[in-house]
Amino acid sequence: MGDTTIAPPPTAQRRAGVWQAVLLLAGSCMPVLGSVLITPILPQLSEHFGDTPGAEVLVPMIVAIPALMIALFAPFAGQIVDRLGRKTLLVVAMFAYAIVGTAPAWLEALPAILLSRVLVGVCEAAIMTVCTTLIVDYFHEERRRNRYLGLQTVVTTLAATAFIAIGGALGVGGWHTPFWVYAVSILIGALMVISLWEPTAAEAGEPEARDRPAKVRIPWARIGVPLLVTLFGGFTFYVIVLEVSYLVVGTGVAADDTATIGGVAAIASLATAIGGLSFAKLSKLGHGVLLPLAFGLQAVGMLVIWIVPGLPGIGVGAVIASFGSGVLLPSLLTWVVAAAHFADRGRVTGWWTSAFFLGQFLTPILVAVLAAGLGALPAAVGVVGIVALLVGAAVGFALRKASAAVAA
Structure with a gap:
């Protein structure tokens, strides 16, 4: 039988x-x-x-x-x-x-x-x-x-x-x-x-x-460069968050005018939220387009803050840059974490979290150094924007080149 x-x-x-x-x-x-x-x-x-x-x-x-x-x-x-x-x-x-x-x-x-x-x-x-x-x-x-x-x-x-x-x-x-x-x-x-x-x-x-072994190695070859980009992204994400009140005061607004300062900060925060909401629909573009777009929007906003004088420049620039930040954060997260396997997802997520928050911690330090060297906070923000534009372009080029190599 x-x-x-x-x-x-x-x-x-x-x-x-x-x-x-x-x-x-x-x-x-x-x-x-x-x-x-x-x-x-x-x-x-x-x-x-x-x-x-x-x-x-x-x-x-x-x-x-x-x-x-x-x-x-x-x-x-x-x-x-x-x-x-x-x-x-x-x-x-x-x-x-x-x-x-x-x-x-x-x-x-x-x-x-x-x-x-x-x-x-x-x-x-x-x-x-x-x-x-x-x-x-x-x-x-x-x-x-x-x-x-x-x-x-x-x-x-x-x-x-x-x-x-x-x-x-x-x-x-x-x-x-x-x-x-x-x-x-x-x-x-x-x-x-x-x-x-x-x-x-x-x-x-x-x-x-x-069927996989319980212990698998972290895919450093795949996540190493994305983690460095995330470190930079954590820095650029928090530039507007941490500095917008000082930028507003720098235009001549009184430090105790919390209504104006808080209003600009709130509008920028709302723009970040709208950017995050937009990610689900924009994600179909792929990381090779989305990451350069997000860094590019941050760059445009920061350059507006630098170039356009007064409160209008700060307000418009903060909204543009913050929208880009809202798109950037989930783009970086899915780029690094979503492709991880179940057995190593916790460690990959941990390293991504570490990179992003290290960027946050370094933001006030690096911006203070730039502002001291350039003599003005808006100029420091503008320089960060230029670097963001270059990083976004480099990431987009590298991802499209990798995609073309896989398709070949």
């Missing part, structure tokens, strides 16, 4: 929907929360710690340190993701984030606050890496993936604007108060426990991945 063993039925694959996307997008907002929520209370912090030695450097580091920690620790988070899984790391990081994020609400010593901010950055490295990895895992079909990666830019950009307003409003009650907002990660984390799951390779669109 022949073998009558009946094979077990295949395991039903879970399919993510809008609710899972909402949670992952909400989680992606945590690094933004860390960097912008407390910017409105920096003057209060500077006044409170004015007698502390080195306060003029240490107080701004309360905002800057988390981005540096993301850059340093995201690759390690990626290692954990690929070896131990996605969901556990994400949930642990979300609850830890609430603890270390709210710590300054009852701390008084500046060194202790700075230590808590280091730990906030470590948590953010894990949260951002896992959320991005799970978006690609859950929504691996190209159309859905591009939609949600574009929405990641939109949601985080709009969240930044909202968090600045919330931080300013709560800051009226004292500099301790805004830090309680970090507790929101407890609610999001609890919902993640219930609604998210650890995906299998098959659920991530790779049924053949179970």
Whole structure:
């Protein structure tokens, strides 16, 4: 008699929907929360710690340190993701984030606050890496993936604007108060426990991945140059975000005219969100067109800021450059991360996150050096635009050449 063993039925694959996307997008907002929520209370912090030695450097580091920690620790988070899984790391990081994020609400010593901010950055490295990895895992079909990666830019950009307003409003009650907002990660984390799951390779669109060895090498040959471009893209992305208020004040607007300054910043933020929304439709152009287009729009906007005098030049240039930034971020992300396999996606995402946030951390430093050397902030922004144009052209040429070589 022949073998009558009946094979077990295949395991039903879970399919993510809008609710899972909402949670992952909400989680992606945590690094933004860390960097912008407390910017409105920096003057209060500077006044409170004015007698502390080195306060003029240490107080701004309360905002800057988390981005540096993301850059340093995201690759390690990626290692954990690929070896131990996605969901556990994400949930642990979300609850830890609430603890270390709210710590300054009852701390008084500046060194202790700075230590808590280091730990906030470590948590953010894990949260951002896992959320991005799970978006690609859950929504691996190209159309859905591009939609949600574009929405990641939109949601985080709009969240930044909202968090600045919330931080300013709560800051009226004292500099301790805004830090309680970090507790929101407890609610999001609890919902993640219930609604998210650890995906299998098959659920991530790779049924053949179970035949691969558990340990695979990071494809440095493929991602090395894209990571360098991402580092530069992180820098150009944050030039307008971080410098627009100083550019507006440089036109003669009073530093306490928050309505004008905030209005220009809000319009630029909205342009970034619209760029992110446009990505899903523009993605059909391919990276060989989309990346040069995004860098080119940034360049045009920055050159307008440099060349056109006064507030109109700042406003129009910021909108053009910010729209380009909104297109750029998901373009870089899909270029590097989407092509990664399930077995190495966490590490590749971690390195991408590290490169992008390192660019963010370097932005104020590099712009300050350029502005000092050129004698004016608008000139520094214009030079960044010229370099962005050259980088975009080089990337487009290289990608089209590679595509032609594959087709040949």
